[in-house]
């Protein structure tokens with residue numbers, strides 16, 4: 001197989017920074033394909049390999065090429081290695097047919113099963129979005145690729161561009177970056193929260209509702225947290241709105257990392273922290289456990305305590321004296337019990353149609369962490385026995 005070496009080298013040069021772009025459902029678990037394959041000096045794919053990550057997609061984990069149309073950018077987001085004004089940095093650009101051809105070669109070699117395509121902004125978001133869409137049109141039409149595609153929507157992209165992106169991609173990212181216009185201004189002064197970003201999330205909801213048979217893409221967003229005073233209350237309030245009103249599939253939270261430079265002008269990216277703020281777990285409570293923002297025990301400064309599990313804290317307050325009857329409770333009430341998740345709640349609903357659940361062992365067999373649930377439930381109308389901790393009461 002043949003890949004033009006210049007294209008592979010370009011991919012190698014942009015490899016490090018694509019780590020900052022979430023391409024799948026578990027960005028913290030994304031690993032480079034490179035680490036699973038030993039390259040040789042003659043290996044012409046070596047550069048491209050550095051841009052391949054194993055990411056979690058709606059259809060399972062798969063190797064995905066993470067690429068950018070260009071690493072040049074006219075905006076100056078403080079968290080981004082490509083921001084304008086970083087003069088010493090090498091800027092890389094692909095033509096749509098060059099990038100499409102390179103992806104086709106990599107994909108036909110069996111090295112990837114998808115592509116995540118982003119870009120810096122050059123000559124405005126509309127012009128850049130055109131290049132992203134042109135690349136994917138070539139991949140879909142000329143090369144007949146039917147697999148997974150995740151596209152970034154540029155700030156300021158037009159309605160029809162978003163519509164087209166949602167037709168040809170499986171997922172689109174419209175990254176808000178911050179929970180309010182004021183916070184975004186502090187983080188990315190050249191981005192317009194309402195006019196360039198939030199409005200596109202409204203459009204994606206409208207497009208999905210108005211053309212249900214014509215679009216295939218789900219919509220996700222990302223927040224960069226921890227740098228400009230954003231609070232868990234702000235982030236969770238907006239996330240709840242995006243999930244419930246705009247049909248968002250997923251909000252990601254990335255910790256702010258300052259981008260540093262060594263003497264040669266090369267970028268040095270500190271390791272990405274494993275999580276950020278207190279939002280990672282709570283956002284699942286909003287999306288999958290039917291929680292409301294008001295259910296969270298926020299501190300006076302609008303943040304959550306990191307040392308307290310919000311689900312357990314809520315249960316201690318509300319369920320210790322009013323336990324949930326496992327044979328009669330609704331799915332929503334079962335989801336409030338520590339140790340019972342969406343799959344466990346569904347398993348209980350199914351199992352109790354066939355017989356009585358009267359013992360913690362019955363719950364364990366359904367995959368439920370029965371000892372976690374025990375203090376907050378009734379089985380056969382009675383509180384189940386609690387297992388004593390082995391070492392003191394810690």
Ligand code: SF4
Nearest residue numbers: 073075077080083120
């Ligand atoms: S617009 Fe995108 S590429 Fe440009 S500086 Fe901001 S985050 Fe980086």
